[in-house]
Amino acid sequence: MTPLEALQKALAGEHAAMYVFGVLGAQASGSRQPALFRELDSTYAIHRAARDELTVLVSAKGADPVAAEVSYDPPGRFGNAAQIRATALVVEQRLTKVYAELVANTSGKDRSWAIGALDSSALRELDFGGVPTDFPGLG
Numbered sequence: 001m002t003p004l005e006a007l008q009k010a011l012a013g014e015h016a017a018m019y020v021f022g023v024l025g026a027q028a029s030g031s032r033q034p035a036l037f038r039e040l041d042s043t044y045a046i047h048r049a050a051r052d053e054l055t056v057l058v059s060a061k062g063a064d065p066v067a068a069e070v071s072y073d074p075p076g077r078f079g080n081a082a083q084i085r086a087t088a089l090v091v092e093q094r095l096t097k098v099y100a101e102l103v104a105n106t107s108g109k110d111r112s113w114a115i116g117a118l119d120s121s122a123l124r125e126l127d128f129g130g131v132p133t134d135f136p137g138l139g
Contacts, residue, residue, distance in 0.1 A: 001101065001105045002105065003061075003105055003106045003107070003110060004058070004061050004063055005105070006101055006102045006104075006105035006106060007054060007057050007058050007061070007102065007106070007110065008058060008063070008065070008066045009098055009101065009102070010054055010095075010098050010099060010101075010102045010114070010117070011051065011054040011055065011058060011065055011066050012066050013094065013095050013098040014047050014050050014051035014054055014095070015051060015066075015067075015068035015069065015072075016069070016072045016091075017047040017091050017095055018044065018047045018048055018051060018068075019068070019069075019071065019072045020072060020074045020075070020087065020088075020091050021040055021043055021044040021047060021088070021091070022044060023074055023078065024040050024074070024078055024084050024087060024088055025037065025040040025041055025044055027078045027079075027084055028040055028081070028084055033081055036081055036084065036085070039127065039128075040084070040088065043088070043124060043127075046120065046124075050117060053113065057110060057113070074087055075087060075090040075091065075094070076090055085128050085129050086128075086129070088128040089125060089128040089129050089130050092121055092122075092124045092125045092128055092130070093125055093130065095121045096118060096121040096122050096125060096136050096137040097137045097138075098137075099114055099117045099118035099121050099137060100118055100135075100136065100137025100138055101137075102114040102117070102118070103115055103118055103137075118136060118137060119136075121136070121137075122136035122137065
């Protein structure tokens with residue numbers, strides 16, 4: 001995988017994450033589940049910032065950033081708080097794998113950014129009920 005392909009794959013992953021976290025946030029209640037709602041809202045903002053940064057990184061390579069799909073199938077159910085958390089965890093686990101690939105396929109400033117994104121995604125996995133691993137994104 002080339003560095004540009006890895007950046008585009010990460011960007012596509014962030015597009016999907018933003019969509020799914022938007023859906024999950026719409027299912028959480030700010031009044032009944034304020035902590036969960038805040039966590040989803042904050043996570044959405046983090047993914048939006050990562051999407052924006054990846055767009056800049058791809059554009060700096062002279063390429064057109066991959067566009068978002070019209071819609072995505074959420075990787076789980078979201079009828080209650082436990083299902084919302086489980087679905088959020090799957091999204092973060094998928095992104096952690098994508099960011100591990102980005103680290104492996106980039107160098108310099110791009111790799112430094114990817115390491116930070118990998119770390120952040122692995123920590124969000126824990127927030128949504130994941131378990132720590134020795135090498136996030138490789139399992």
